[in-house]
Amino acid sequence: MSGISRRNFIQITGGGAAVSTMGFSNILLAGKSAGHVVIIGGGVGGATAARYIKRADPAVQVTIVEPNANYFTCFMSNEVISGERSLDSIKFGYKNLESMGIKVVQDYASNIDAKKKHVVTKKSGNIAYDRCIVSPGVDFKWETIEGYDAEVAATKIPHAWKAGPQTALLHKQLQAMKDGGTVIIAPPPNPFRCPPGPYERACQIAHYLKNNKPKSKILILDAKDKFSKQGLFTQGWKKHYGYGTDNSLIEWVKGAEGGIIEGVDAKTNTITGSVEEYKGDVINVIPAQKAGKIAFNSGLVNDKGWCPVNQQTFESTMHKDVYVIGDSSVASPLPKSGYSANSEAKVCAAAVGASLHGKPAAIPTLVNTCYSLITPDDGISVAMVYNFDGKKIQKVKGSGGLTPMDSSEAMRKREARYAHSWFNNITSDIFGG
Numbered sequence: 001m002s003g004i005s006r007r008n009f010i011q012i013t014g015g016g017a018a019v020s021t022m023g024f025s026n027i028l029l030a031g032k033s034a035g036h037v038v039i040i041g042g043g044v045g046g047a048t049a050a051r052y053i054k055r056a057d058p059a060v061q062v063t064i065v066e067p068n069a070n071y072f073t074c075f076m077s078n079e080v081i082s083g084e085r086s087l088d089s090i091k092f093g094y095k096n097l098e099s100m101g102i103k104v105v106q107d108y109a110s111n112i113d114a115k116k117k118h119v120v121t122k123k124s125g126n127i128a129y130d131r132c133i134v135s136p137g138v139d140f141k142w143e144t145i146e147g148y149d150a151e152v153a154a155t156k157i158p159h160a161w162k163a164g165p166q167t168a169l170l171h172k173q174l175q176a177m178k179d180g181g182t183v184i185i186a187p188p189p190n191p192f193r194c195p196p197g198p199y200e201r202a203c204q205i206a207h208y209l210k211n212n213k214p215k216s217k218i219l220i221l222d223a224k225d226k227f228s229k230q231g232l233f234t235q236g237w238k239k240h241y242g243y244g245t246d247n248s249l250i251e252w253v254k255g256a257e258g259g260i261i262e263g264v265d266a267k268t269n270t271i272t273g274s275v276e277e278y279k280g281d282v283i284n285v286i287p288a289q290k291a292g293k294i295a296f297n298s299g300l301v302n303d304k305g306w307c308p309v310n311q312q313t314f315e316s317t318m319h320k321d322v323y324v325i326g327d328s329s330v331a332s333p334l335p336k337s338g339y340s341a342n343s344e345a346k347v348c349a350a351a352v353g354a355s356l357h358g359k360p361a362a363i364p365t366l367v368n369t370c371y372s373l374i375t376p377d378d379g380i381s382v383a384m385v386y387n388f389d390g391k392k393i394q395k396v397k398g399s400g401g402l403t404p405m406d407s408s409e410a411m412r413k414r415e416a417r418y419a420h421s422w423f424n425n426i427t428s429d430i431f432g433g
């Protein structure tokens with residue numbers, strides 16, 4: 001990292017999730033109603049965009065359409081699975097948004113009629129918009145794993161890749177498992193939400209097993225041959241969980257060596273891999289992903305199943321005045337993370353505000369940091385700053401970086417503390433309070 005030391009960078013980005021993007025003052029124009037922005041999805045991207053549009057210009061009418069009364073963050077949900085924290089601690093409501101004058105309609109958006117400029121909802125009729133922001137997260141490609149579907153995931157083999165009841169189910173299954181059992185985790189192929197997430201989950205579960213069921217094992221059946229922060233994760237697995245020895249708590253099978261899974265039998269807890277069959281006591285299959293369903297219904301996706309956007313504003317390249325942010329959008333090289341969704345939401349909020357006032361969008365800067373906990377006291381991270389080169393988002397050379405492999409225990413402990421303070425900061429940036 002040049003110019004700015006890694007330590008300072010982490011302090012800036014970890015300590016203040018609101019570091020982003022650009023000044024809002026240039027679009028803060030008071031006065032008459034400046035239009036209606038309808039936001040589909042009250043998760044990380046949607047709730048952040050709503051708050052930043054309203055904060056910049058209270059005259060803009062902002063409506064969120066979201067089917068659930070509460071949102072459970074995926075970040076820190078791995079700590080719920082391992083029993084380090086409660087499900088309630090990752091649950092957030094919309095009271096603070098409503099008190100800012102944001103309207104929250106508890107409903108499901110079925111379609112966007114981009115010609116008539118309205119959102120079609122299940123129960124609340126059509127909602128007209130001047131600008132529509134779509135942040136529905138991901139959906140799953142169920143068809144890629146035989147025998148695995150939404151019903152099996154909800155009742156027997158949770159993916160827990162959307163936090164909530166499945167997070168609690170996976171935790172309960174671990175608690176009920178005998179000592180000596182096998183936990184199978186099957187991470188998906190790229191691209192997917194939270195690239196380090198499955199491997200942090202393996203760490204969290206290993207930490208639980210080490211302390212509670214030490215004869216047990218975790219088998220990671222990976223669709224890929226390499227993964228995010230692999231050097232740091234495997235170093236941590238060696239240090240804490242005996243990785244690479246006969247007594248390792250964790251075994252990782254790469255895609256090329258049989259990790260790719262083809263089918264699941266929920267009755268017998270058997271997985272059919274590309275090379276052999278595996279039996280597990282607790283199974284966590286994370287399926288391949290695509291943009292949320294509303295994006296498909298509304299003609300916002302490309303042939304790969306994700307939503308192409310103008311990366312300066314996040315306006316869809318398929319429909320004018322419709323913007324897509326968060327996991328569903330094509331924002332690479334930004335990863336599909338909550339931090340990215342929060343950053344993208346601020347860029348989009350500013351662009352939408354500018355366009356409602358007939359002004360040009362600013363040139364954005366975006367930030368991402370992803371923390372992972374190897375143990376509650378051993379944290380690692382990857383960070384990067386991004387800018388817009390006139391055509392697309394690109395990494396800023398010399399910015400960001402990884403936790404050094406040779407960092408001290410004290411630094412790792414600090415990174416774990418930063419991870420938790422990042423959680424507190426970003427959730428209050430998204431949901432207020």
Ligand SMILES: Cc1cc2nc3c(=O)[nH]c(=O)nc-3n(C[C@H](O)[C@H](O)[C@H](O)COP(=O)(O)OP(=O)(O)OC[C@H]3O[C@@H](n4cnc5c(N)ncnc54)[C@H](O)[C@@H]3O)c2cc1C
Pocket residue numbers: 040041042043044045046065066067068071073074075076077078107108109110135136137138160161162193194197292293294325326327328336337338339340341369370371
């Ligand atoms: C285990 C795990 C750990 C993670 N840890 C981190 C981390 O440490 N750091 C990090 O930065 N990121 C992390 N992430 C990733 C992060 O959670 C996502 O990238 C982020 O939530 C994406 O935001 P989003 O707005 O695109 O989607 P979401 O936050 O999922 O929000 C989507 C919302 O849209 C709603 N919705 C969907 N369809 C409709 C519809 N048709 N009508 C109305 N509403 C709809 C949903 O109900 C939901 O509330 C993690 C993910 C997982 C799975």
